[in-house]
Amino acid sequence: MTNATVKFTLESISEDLPKGDRRSLARAISIVEDGGPDANWLVQKLFPYAGRAHLIGITGSPGVGKSTLVDALITEIRSQGLKVGVLAIDPSSPFTGGAILGDRIRMQGHTMDKNVFIRSMANRGHAGGTALATYDAVRMLEASGYDVVIIETVGVGQSELAIAQTADTTVLVLMPGSGDDVQAIKSGIMEIGDVFVVNKGDLPGANKTAAEIISSLELSNTGSPWKPPVHVTNAETNDGIEEVWQSIRKHKEKLEESDLLQARRKSKVQAELIELVAEMARNNLKESLEHSPQVQKVLEQMLKHQLDPHSAANKVIEDIFQTNDRQPSNKVST
Numbered sequence: 633m634t635n636a637t638v639k640f641t642l643e644s645i646s647e648d649l650p651k652g653d654r655r656s657l658a659r660a661i662s663i664v665e666d667g668g669p670d671a672n673w674l675v676q677k678l679f680p681y682a683g684r685a686h687l688i689g690i691t692g693s694p695g696v697g698k699s700t701l702v703d704a705l706i707t708e709i710r711s712q713g714l715k716v717g718v719l720a721i722d723p724s725s726p727f728t729g730g731a732i733l734g735d736r737i738r739m740q741g742h743t744m745d746k747n748v749f750i751r752s753m754a755n756r757g758h759a760g761g762t763a764l765a766t767y768d769a770v771r772m773l774e775a776s777g778y779d780v781v782i783i784e785t786v787g788v789g790q791s792e793l794a795i796a797q798t799a800d801t802t803v804l805v806l807m808p809g810s811g812d813d814v815q816a817i818k819s820g821i822m823e824i825g826d827v828f829v830v831n832k833g834d835l836p837g838a839n840k841t842a843a844e845i846i847s848s849l850e851l852s853n854t855g856s857p858w859k860p861p862v863h864v865t866n867a868e869t870n871d872g873i874e875e876v877w878q879s880i881r882k883h884k885e886k887l888e889e890s891d892l893l894q895a896r897r898k899s900k901v902q903a904e905l906i907e908l909v910a911e912m913a914r915n916n917l918k919e920s921l922e923h924s925p926q927v928q929k930v931l932e933q934m935l936k937h938q939l940d941p942h943s944a945a946n947k948v949i950e951d952i953f954q955t956n957d958r959q960p961s962n963k964v965s966t
């Protein structure tokens with residue numbers, strides 16, 4: 633059977649994906665990227681298999697060498713016999729496509745390895761944005777037996793922060809002379825970094841940048857049992873990569889032996905629930921604005937200045953939290 637004639641149904645995907653079938657996995661990730669009832673059905677079906685991987689967030693400004701570093705880490709992780717999935721997230725890519733292509737090419741060395749799965753995530757219209765789609769894509773990889781899932785994100789915007797919080801271990805990547813980034817670290821994003829990497833260690837100033845990070849880490853000592861290590865790497869020659877990997881593993885161990893893992897997981901499920909409920913509310917509100925007579929009435933009262941916006945919001949809250957019980961399509965897709 634050739635690629636083009638393979639038929640997928642939600643049923644077949646839910647059966648074949650846990651057996652490690654890569655095409656079912658690819659299809660499943662597209663479905664969860666789109667969101668909606670099919671995605672919900674798959675997640676519900678595969679949720680029991682999820683929650684097993686070590687989730688690693690790799691974040692930092694464009695061009696610091698995240699993708700190159702991920703590529704080097706894949707080699708290291710594979711040498712340990714672990715199965716590794718990568719989700720590359722770049723908010724700019726849906727418009728240009730360029731970044732996606734770049735990441736693909738960078739990680740091409742692993743395309744023949746059946747235990748490596750690399751996927752660029754685009755924001756394909758999941759109303760909740762990339763963060764919600766990412767949570768579900770991670771679950772698909774976990775259900776398919778991936779031991780390690782790496783999430784590469786650009787920068788430190790709001791949604792990247794949300795994604796970084798998805799990870800068990802977040803690696804913050806900088807490069808020599810990125811003084812702005814060090815400033816940003818000082819001004820608050822510090823706490824998201826569990827492991828710091830100054831990549832492009834072959835360029836001048838790497839040790840100085842590392843020293844700056846170390847001193848600002850000491851200043852903001854949080855009293856946490858984990859002291860974030862700072863590594864200098866050259867992702868192109870694999871220098872320092874083994875040490876980064878060891879730190880990532882040690883961090884996971886440290887989390888597991890303290891209360892931190894539980895605390896992190898709790899704030900993670902909270903964040904996801906907040907986003908999901910907000911998404912549901914937003915979707916249902918849009919529908920209610922058009923179709924609900926009660927909401928129409930509220931709108932009219934607002935227009936006539938009979939009802940203030942705050943009271944109006946209180947009135948519609950109940951209406952929009954009524955879920956419409958949408959069923960999965962169970963369509964056959966090729």
Ligand SMILES: Nc1nc2c(ncn2[C@@H]2O[C@H](COP(=O)(O)OP(=O)(O)O)[C@@H](O)[C@H]2O)c(=O)[nH]1
Binds near residue numbers: 694834867869
């Ligand atoms: N000199 C040097 N260049 C690097 C290193 N790592 C990556 N690069 C280069 O930096 C550029 C950006 O790398 P990329 O991995 O795409 O960065 P990303 O945007 O953070 O994912 C590419 O041209 C890489 O070849 C390094 O350790 N040293």
Ligand SMILES: [Mg+2]
Binds near residue numbers: 698699700735784
């Ligand atoms: Mg990249």
